[in-house]
Amino acid sequence: MAESVIIYPKQDKLLDASVKQKAYSFLEKLAQDDSTPGLHVEPIANAADPRARSGRVDQQYRALLFKLTTATSTAYVVHGIYNHDDAYKMAAKVQLTINPINGLPEYNEVDAPERALTWAQPAVEALSAAPEPLIAFSAEDLTVSLGIPPATAEQAVALTSKDAMNTFASTLPEWQGLALLLADGEPITQIQQELELMNQPMSPQEAAGKFVEPEPVSDQELLDSFDQPSAQMGFAKLAGAEELRRVITGGDFSAWRVFLHPQQRRWVRGDWRGPYRIAGGAGTGKTVVLVHRARRLATDDPDASVVVTTFTTNLAAELSRSLERLDPGLEFSDELGGPGLHVKGIDALARAVVQSAGADISEAVAAVLGVGRTDISGRTDADAAWRQAVLRAGEGLDEKLRKSAFLKAEYEMVILPHRITQLPDYLKVARTGRGVRLSRSGRKAVWAVIEAYRGAAREAGTLDFSEAAAVAAAHLETSGERPARHVLVDEGQDFKPSHWQLVRALAPEAPNDIFIAEDAHQRIYGQRLVLSAYGIRTQGRSRAMRLNYRTTAQNLAWAVGVLTGQEVIDSDGEAESMAGYHSARTGPRPIVRSLPTLTTELDHAAKLIDSWSNTDGVQAETVAVLVRDRMTRDRVVAGLGERGVTIRALEAGSVKPGYPVALTMHRAKGTEFTRVLLFGLNQDSIPMGLKAYDYDGTELSEAQLRERSLLYVAASRARDELVVTYSGEPSELLPPSE
Numbered sequence: 166m167a168e169s170v171i172i173y174p175k176q177d178k179l180l181d182a183s184v185k186q187k188a189y190s191f192l193e194k195l196a197q198d199d200s201t202p203g204l205h206v207e208p209i210a211n212a213a214d215p216r217a218r219s220g221r222v223d224q225q226y227r228a229l230l231f232k233l234t235t236a237t238s239t240a241y242v243v244h245g246i247y248n249h250d251d252a253y254k255m256a257a258k259v260q261l262t263i264n265p266i267n268g269l270p271e272y273n274e275v276d277a278p279e280r281a282l283t284w285a286q287p288a289v290e291a292l293s294a295a296p297e298p299l300i301a302f303s304a305e306d307l308t309v310s311l312g313i314p315p316a317t318a319e320q321a322v323a324l325t326s327k328d329a330m331n332t333f334a335s336t337l338p339e340w341q342g343l344a345l346l347l348a349d350g351e352p353i354t355q356i357q358q359e360l361e362l363m364n365q366p367m368s369p370q371e372a373a374g375k376f377v378e379p380e381p382v383s384d385q386e387l388l389d390s391f392d393q394p395s396a397q398m399g400f401a402k403l404a405g406a407e408e409l410r411r412v413i414t415g416g417d418f419s420a421w422r423v424f425l426h427p428q429q430r431r432w433v434r435g436d437w438r439g440p441y442r443i444a445g446g447a448g449t450g451k452t453v454v455l456v457h458r459a460r461r462l463a464t465d466d467p468d469a470s471v472v473v474t475t476f477t478t479n480l481a482a483e484l485s486r487s488l489e490r491l492d493p494g495l496e497f498s499d500e501l502g503g504p505g506l507h508v509k510g511i512d513a514l515a516r517a518v519v520q521s522a523g524a525d526i527s528e529a530v531a532a533v534l535g536v537g538r539t540d541i542s543g544r545t546d547a548d549a550a551w552r553q554a555v556l557r558a559g560e561g562l563d564e565k566l567r568k569s570a571f572l573k574a575e576y577e578m579v580i581l582p583h584r585i586t587q588l589p590d591y592l593k594v595a596r597t598g599r600g601v602r603l604s605r606s607g608r609k610a611v612w613a614v615i616e617a618y619r620g621a622a623r624e625a626g627t628l629d630f631s632e633a634a635a636v637a638a639a640h641l642e643t644s645g646e647r648p649a650r651h652v653l654v655d656e657g658q659d660f661k662p663s664h665w666q667l668v669r670a671l672a673p674e675a676p677n678d679i680f681i682a683e684d685a686h687q688r689i690y691g692q693r694l695v696l697s698a699y700g701i702r703t704q705g706r707s708r709a710m711r712l713n714y715r716t717t718a719q720n721l722a723w724a725v726g727v728l729t730g731q732e733v734i735d736s737d738g739e740a741e742s743m744a745g746y747h748s749a750r751t752g753p754r755p756i757v758r759s760l761p762t763l764t765t766e767l768d769h770a771a772k773l774i775d776s777w778s779n780t781d782g783v784q785a786e787t788v789a790v791l792v793r794d795r796m797t798r799d800r801v802v803a804g805l806g807e808r809g810v811t812i813r814a815l816e817a818g819s820v821k822p823g824y825p826v827a828l829t830m831h832r833a834k835g836t837e838f839t840r841v842l843l844f845g846l847n848q849d850s851i852p853m854g855l856k857a858y859d860y861d862g863t864e865l866s867e868a869q870l871r872e873r874s875l876l877y878v879a880a881s882r883a884r885d886e887l888v889v890t891y892s893g894e895p896s897e898l899l900p901p902s903e
């Protein structure tokens with residue numbers, strides 16, 4: 166017996182966790198041989214659609230399937246797994262059909278309101294004081310241009326609040342929900358493009374008629390309709406048992422593996438003449454796109470070296486794991502320049518370039534730091550070294566400039582990227598983007614401290630991270646080596662100028678050379694900068710992602726509230742807006758709770774974490790407590806332990822199954838959890854460190870924004886539920902409660 170194709174719905178919410186395993190083994194057998202005894206795949210008497218079949222999952226559960234038979238294959242479209250009686254009730258009313266406007270596969274309920282619908286004039290004229298509808302189009306536009314069924318379109322255009330729209334959208338098939346969310350703000354043609362919706366031109370009357378009496382379609386036409394890019398928002402054709410297992414038993418978290426959205430697919434498959442940049446808020450699928458694109462580039466050209474890099478070692482390890490999960494057959498190369506994928510944090514890449522250069526590195530060190538040397542394997546502790554340098558040589562400096570934060574930023578943003586090695590060059594250089602103006606004597610005084618900093622590092626045989634990247638870039642530039650064909654950067658917003666110089670120098674300028682994913686709102690380490698200053702020109706090749714796939718609309722609104730009113734500049738030098746940033750998922754509103762003392766805050770945390778992790782169907786490791794610093798993290802782990810709740814601190818490595826985790830907000834970057842408690846958001850814990858680091862002027866405002874961004878990162882980790890607590894006075898960064 167030939168194998169069958171299984172077409173599986175993305176929204177398999179009907180599938181209870183306890184049934185998943187049984188559903189998987191049923192479908193696996195069905196895919197191999199649909200006549201296997203025990204599956205009982207049978208036609209259903211009284212079904213609304215002759216293609217409907219029932220299948221026996223276990224004593225209690227039945228699969229409702231639609232069988233498509235063509236000359237060359239058999240496919241089963243899974244509608245859902247239901248209790249025995251529900252499956253038969255459902256079969257009596259559902260038909261599998263093709264949307265008459267856009268050709269997408271969809272279910273039609275035979276007694277749904279469409280049947281009775283005609284295009285009606287509004288019965289009562291709208292009162293002028295009534296709230297404005299959210300969507301500026303008519304119901305007819307939505308139907309004729311996008312294929313939204315008439316009754317759905319009528320309801321959508323009557324909605325006047327974002328909350329109502331989110332709730333409504335979450336009840337619809339995925340593409341319809343997304344189209345309606347986008348319709349709040351975007352022109353119809355853009356929605357058609359983003360969702361790749363084609364439309365058969367026809368009049369509103371003709372369209373309404375076709376929704377009432379769908380035309381008959383063949384099995385072949387139905388099967389082909391699942392191949393449309395936008396069909397894959399709702400359904401996936403599953404190839405092989407492994408894919409089936411991941412999708413069904415892996416749940417939401419790994420579903421993206423097969424369900425790329427049309428726009429994401431374009432970024433994965435697209436070819437561009439030079440660097441390309443995608444920007445987008447937290448959870449818009451940037452990393453998913455990047456990982457798929459890396460796989461695509463590596464498989465299209467197995468001889469090419471594809472470098473995937475990001476800001477920290479932990480994030481790089483997570484990218485490696487995602488790539489392995491996505492495609493266990495991918496080739497990885499341990500060595501920079503070898504064929505296959507090379508995944509490393511940007512500082513580790515710099516180190517690898519420097520090490521492989523051997524004694525030749527001296528020339529690059531001289532170009533960047535003024536004096537050639539090869540004893541550079543140690544790492545400068547930059548904060549301590551700047552303080553020392555100020556003590557040694559800072560007497561000529563104005564009091565306001567004797568701050569390590571200022572000097573470090575001056576060094577990283579101006580001196581290193583311009584490869585300034587002598588005072589006369591520093592006196593001439595344009596200090597674009599630096600807040601503080603410096604007189605000639607001011608520059609001289611700064612330069613004295615720079616020389617002291619460099620002198621101490623020379624004696625110690627060390628480089629700091631930015632120096633190492635600058636040296637690595639200089640080495641590649643002069644040697645002409647270009648170890649990578651493609652470089653993909655995740656979390657680009659945190660890269661420093663010399664990191665970008667290194668990225669530029671890793672690959673020759675050629676089509677598809679550099680691909681960057683970034684979110685300026687999540688800048689928690691870096692300063693703002695403009696990429697073109699480092700030879701990476703993305704103007705005209707930058708796109709924004711607006712749909713959040715992770716977080717519920719309620720959590721997203723709270724997270725965005727943290728940044729309301731802040732101006733955030735992206736790396737094209739443009740203000741980055743959050744307008745049109747939506748989520749198609751809904752859930753409870755975040756809860757903010759004030760507790761009288763730390764002890765009671767810990768009591769509350771223990772109860773909450775215990776109840777979350779013991780909720781049916783919740784895997785304990787998808788529950789997390791996020792805190793501002795390591796000390797609080799350890800206090801939470803100990804405090805919850807004393808209250809009988811085991812929780813693991815997460816530092817390096819990945820989340821292990823079995824227990825909830827506690828982690829710092831910095832460590833939480835790039836992660837996601839179903840339920841998140843933000844703990845200890847007191848006045849004196851976040852923003853943190855602004856006084857200790859003695860910031861001033863531009864450095865102070867950037868540091869304040871970084872703290873806000875950190876809270877935004879933390880809040881946007883929560884897929885479903887978010888609770889925020891503090892004891893004493895609340896942090897000034899918490900958005901005002903409604």
Ligand SMILES: Nc1ncnc2c1ncn2[C@@H]1O[C@H](COP(=O)(O)OP(=O)(O)OP(=O)(O)O)[C@@H](O)[C@H]1O
Nearest residue numbers: 421424425426447448449450451452453714715835
């Ligand atoms: N096409 C999709 N369908 C369903 N889920 C998706 C899709 N694309 C991404 N996701 C899910 O959305 C979540 C966020 O994706 P991802 O981590 O790539 O976002 P991101 O933009 O990199 O987020 P952040 O900037 O916050 O790290 C993930 O759970 C991912 O599985």
